[in-house]
Amino acid sequence: MGQRNQSATRGRPRSEAVERAIVESVLRLLEEGVPLSELSIERIARHASVGKATIYRRWKGKEELFADVLGAVGEPEPPLPGTSIREDLVITFEAIRRRGLVKRTSALLHGLLAQAKSYPKLWDLYYDTVVEAQRRRILEVLARGTDAGELRDDLDPDLMVDLLCGPILSRVILQNDAPLPDGLAETIADAVLEGLRPRP
Incomplete structure (x- = not known):
């Protein structure tokens, strides 16, 4: 638990603050009881106050993002x-x-x-x-x-x-x-x- 998803790497420099905000938005939605099946990229982007393209530049899709969320929950x-x-x-x-x-x-x-x-x-x-x-x-x-x-x-x-x-x-x-x-x-x-x- 705690390793970065290497597939998230893209051409442009990444903002750790933006990534952290996206991951934390997923965690907050989960804490509110939203199941993974109802967490769309659009909903996550809206909750994190970023565009969908911002998420797709860092993760190929929900599964890759959720893998990073799983890794972020535990201690490094x-x-x-x-x-x-x-x-x-x-x-x-x-x-x-x-x-x-x-x-x-x-x-x-x-x-x-x-x-x-x-x-x-x-x-x-x-x-x-x-x-x-x-x-x-x-x-x-x-x-x-x-x-x-x-x-x-x-x-x-x-x-x-x-x-x-x-x-x-x-x-x-x-x-x-x-x-x-x-x-x-x-x-x-x-x-x-x-x-x-x-x-x-």
Whole structure:
């Protein structure tokens, strides 16, 4: 959650203030209870006090705009210090845990994610720009650990990501009432890293 939609780039320089006003207008309309299906580009432009062309210069259509809105709702990805594999993973998992807590307490985010699943193209865009970006971050951390000899080199990196992220994502996405206590990120990282350490 928090990555920019690269397909939004256009030829002319973009105004971050204008983009922010458009995204915030969509969020306000959603907060008022307007479903995604009723959010036309014309309605969004009118609410943001911009022309439709202003929106189309930045996004190809509603799905691309909504993908950016989804990314804007959550906290930006925290920087990774790179001092240790464990620390980078704990920071990453803690961010996922915190987003899970926000999703449970935010009717807007919960509703927006639920509606997004009804729009396959939107969900694919969200996955590509938010979920995959996070996955790439974790793969980079694991690659650093493998190169440094801290992690096994006989496992598929994508499988390693699944082993690490599976527990936290299961609680955040699949089990709406599963506990997300403080220290969960550390517990998961330590437990799974134990099995990913190089064999004697």
